[in-house]
Amino acid sequence: DPFRLIVSDLETPLVPNSVMELAQQGGYFERAGVEVTFVRVQQTPLAIAALQAGEGEMANISVDALMQLAARGGTDLRAVLSPNKSLPFLIAAAEGIETVADLEGRSFGVGRLGSLDHSLSMTVLQRAGVAVDRLDIVSLGQPNVRAQALLAGQIEATTMSIGTLISLPDPEAVNVLLDADAYYAAAPVVTKVNAVPQAVLDTRRAEVEAVIEALVLASRDFAADGASWASAMAEARPDVDRDDLDQLATLYAQSWSVNGGLQRDELEYTASWVAQSEDFQGLDLPSLEAWVDFGPLDAVLARIGVDDSAGMDSLSR
């Protein structure tokens, strides 16, 4: 049976998470000796449901959902890798709002009150000096709905990913108040990981390691040569402007999980951070061991060596 990888993108995304699809396109999985097929679902909860139903072996899901599951004791899922630790979010606003200072008293769209994206954005804005309690928070569900509401003038600012920004029909119509770097700097948390059920770890560990190996190797190649990502993307997404891709490639130069993206210090910081979000009120913080397993990644790194050249994704155990 092929190894089924569940992703919540509908096509190769315009962020470093694209490494999964590009690894397939570039034959990395084949060379690592594993046959991978993709299962595409819409959102993290569905990816988790699919994983639990045995409809896939590994899923790219959000960290807060994984921690929720662990905290409620109902799971045997373990994070084994993070191909793209932190999606490149930014804060965009409608025309006429030029700086974060102008945000005071304006309406701001978030996914759901108490969700990770809500607390992240609030932290980021707070750090930027915005009195977040004077914002008019509107919860709007899906990211594309938030963007549509922004374009339609129904909200005045929101958080979106670079990918969403680039695909807007008229990107000039919005002002980027805080770019992805500033956003990450303010809230350096891991948002997405690849998780596998314990049963898969027990029975198909070799394939899990092969997948990890392929993704780490692909990340290292893109880290070594940004242009190679842009050309791979150009093949996968002919609809996107090549200039945009080249620009993104430089932006992502530091974002590659060359050591698998699972670093104890970052994960512990993320965990303590998530624990403060409203969704976690009244829940005990699960230990890292309850939702992370470094074993497979360490085995891979032992085989292919640790990359400490670029100074990104530096190993922490």
Next chain:
Amino acid sequence: MTPDQPGTARAHVELHEVVHGFGNPDAVALGPVALSVPRGQRLVLLGPSGCGKTTLLRVAAGLVRPDGGRALVQGQAPRPGQAGAMVFQSFRLLPWKTARQNVGFALGHLSHGERMERAQRYLDLVGLGRFAERYPAALSGGMKQRLALARALAAEADLLLMDEPFASLDAQARELMQHELLRLLRARPATVIFVTHSVDEALLIGDRVVLLSPRPGRVVEDLALPFRGDDPALRRADPDFSRLRDGLWHRLRDMVLSDPASDFYGRGTL
């Protein structure tokens, strides 16, 4: 407008070469029929099953526009509800309305109180006074027919189009209803076109009897009745009565058995 009778006063109902085939000109159901009914006349239509009597009434009521020819009521194309009141062969009661409401439905122009009062009056007339609150489903066949009758009479129209209005009544009820109809007409004269299958009834009710041929129905006999007055007992006793009855009877039987258009053409059994 009516070049064929330039001298006479305008008749109440006029049919000018009316033809109807329900949209199918190859299978004409009625006509051509020419007929002129003076105001206040009681015209009885007799004719074999399926010859177009019902169709003729619907044309006169303005419910059906004939395929050919013209119908005029008071000199105008008949408009439903204004031309006259109709008693339908198949009753056509509203199942979701009580007997009284069914009668009241025909009296949309009155106030609620007047409507209910008049409805009750006509229900009493047809012997359904005690059943005013019943729904049609809880009435017998004859009661339904009387209800349909009450509805038409209650409208107090000056043209009554009655399609076998007494067919489901027992002989006694039928006689009573004939009597009530004549009494009402004495009190408030109206023009009546009355379809019946009973030759006796035709002779008791009518001023004039028109005989239609088998499908497509055409006028084959137009008979002014010679009786004086409309007392049924006197009419029955009139020596003309049985002569006319036998004459009409034989005329009808001949048509039924010897007209190739008849459903019973050539039936040798009688």
Next chain:
Amino acid sequence: MTPDQPGTARAHVELHEVVHGFGNPDAVALGPVALSVPRGQRLVLLGPSGCGKTTLLRVAAGLVRPDGGRALVQGQAPRPGQAGAMVFQSFRLLPWKTARQNVGFALGHLSHGERMERAQRYLDLVGLGRFAERYPAALSGGMKQRLALARALAAEADLLLMDEPFASLDAQARELMQHELLRLLRARPATVIFVTHSVDEALLIGDRVVLLSPRPGRVVEDLALPFRGDDPALRRADPDFSRLRDGLWHRLRDMVLSDPASDFYGRGTL
């Protein structure tokens, strides 16, 4: 099982003190009625409008279980379809089936070919042979009634329950149909319970006439007819005919006018 007639052979249809009130014991519509119809008898039911004739037929057909008493057909509680074939007062044709299919519907036990053949035969009998492919909506009132008649006759059941089967027919068609019915019964004897409003028809068709009182209908007269044979012409010529007719007629009239349960109680108009 039938203690009241221990010596006689079992009758075809037996009603033992049947009472029915449509679930409302305060407003009994029929009965109590006791009646026993021997095999092969032609029983005619006469009675004023709303007295329960239709209800009695439905009980005998097994379509309605009486509120009180018992009905037996061939010694058993009647089961619809097995007890006998019924001609309904209100026709009850399937609007989505052609005339021939409507007749064929009653013949579920036959093959398609036999069904269509027999249906056509009975359509011919009632004069609708040319209308076999028509839907009921395109038939006149009298044609619909003949279609309903054909459907019941085609079943060739040994019990026929006929509810005013000729009420919408013109006098000639009615006579022809009476004739055909008698001819069929000679060829294939069956028990018949026949409801009519015509005293003449009762005397022409029946072996026996049962008179019901106004609602709730009870047997007030049970008359074995003294005629020999069933030739209508001979019956009419029989001196008993007009005596019986006048007798029944007056009996009915008296009930209608003087029974407080009658719809026309005390109507002084006649």
Next chain:
Amino acid sequence: MARIGFLVLLLVLWTWASQSVPRGIIPSPVATLEAAQRLWAAGRLQAALGDSLTVFASGFGLAALVGIPVGVLMGSIRLLGRALDVFVYALAATPRVAFIPLVILLLGLGLEAKTFIVFLGAVMPVILNTYAGVQDADAELVEMARSTGAGQARIYAHVVLPGALPFLVVGLRLGATIGLINTVVAELYTAVRGLGGLLALYGNTFRMAEYFVIVLTLSLIGVVVTEGLRLVELRLSRWRNPASR
């Protein structure tokens, strides 16, 4: 009685399912009941219920108010019916989500937008059932009504609509169920609120007992509304089963 029997059966099945399905996907009836009490005590359920009922009632009410007349018009004016019905079906077959961008643009994120989304879903069965019911009117009764001189309005009020009542009622009942579903959709796709919002919250945070409380609350609203409609229908259909008087 039969209903209660069936309810007990469902409860037994549910208990069994909650025990045999792995990983707490199905909470037990007891856990659900406790969650309901918790939510009720905290006032969250009432607040969300209030929000959602407002949206549902306005959207569904509007659907009934608009759908019945439109269905009647389509059924009575032949040309209009012919011209429109295919487009109504096309509209009915278009996923609600497809309209969300437009709705946000034109109506914003608040009550109007939500009401409109509920309306859009609920109005379809109302229109189409009314349309079918009006077309199914008894031509003989309509002719009778015309013969009494009744105008169009009178004919519709007393002949056509009473005859179409069974169609109307199913239309409204279906409209109510779709309206409820769309209430949740609306609450998820415009400003997140009400029962839809709680559904997303508990779903995303894997609080299955609370999740089930919301789902059952929605079913219950559906039951109350459709049973209410059934009672209305029963009242208006007494003539079908006339007790002799």
Next chain:
Amino acid sequence: MARIGFLVLLLVLWTWASQSVPRGIIPSPVATLEAAQRLWAAGRLQAALGDSLTVFASGFGLAALVGIPVGVLMGSIRLLGRALDVFVYALAATPRVAFIPLVILLLGLGLEAKTFIVFLGAVMPVILNTYAGVQDADAELVEMARSTGAGQARIYAHVVLPGALPFLVVGLRLGATIGLINTVVAELYTAVRGLGGLLALYGNTFRMAEYFVIVLTLSLIGVVVTEGLRLVELRLSRWRNPASR
């Protein structure tokens, strides 16, 4: 003819809207046509159409096959109808999304799961309209049929169901529209595929011309299916407008 007129009207409105609504939320008809050609040439539309039609046809077919008998049973066995109908309404009022985790657990992410989701939506109007149609059967005709000795099966086939045909057809038409919507829902909430997948894709990336192509394709399927059902109904209802022969 009237339809074409209305279509032209819609096109004019659309063009006007695409020009007056800001920021390319509504693409122009021309842009949409070009996008359709592009998608067709690339073979994406056909592939997605094939996927979605398979899901829709199996789910809707199953709904018709199951819904009509269930509706008939509920309408004919009084006790069953009484016991079930409130639960059917409860089920109908429960958002589909609430069932998704369970569906995924039991049926996975593939065709079975998708078919089931479509079935669940489409079967409701079919059941409920059939149920209402059967309850609305003409009691006099049924009694007549019983008097001829016809068995239950014969009575249903020749009396009850032909009488309930208008109900059945609206039920099926509504079922088809809901089935189509649920096809999209299914394709979004299980493994993403077909037209639903493209809808999400183009919606998320704001390729509005392509998005409109998908929306219109869905509407078109709805029209084709419901028109097909109309033709079937016309054929079966010839008796309503009998031409004299």
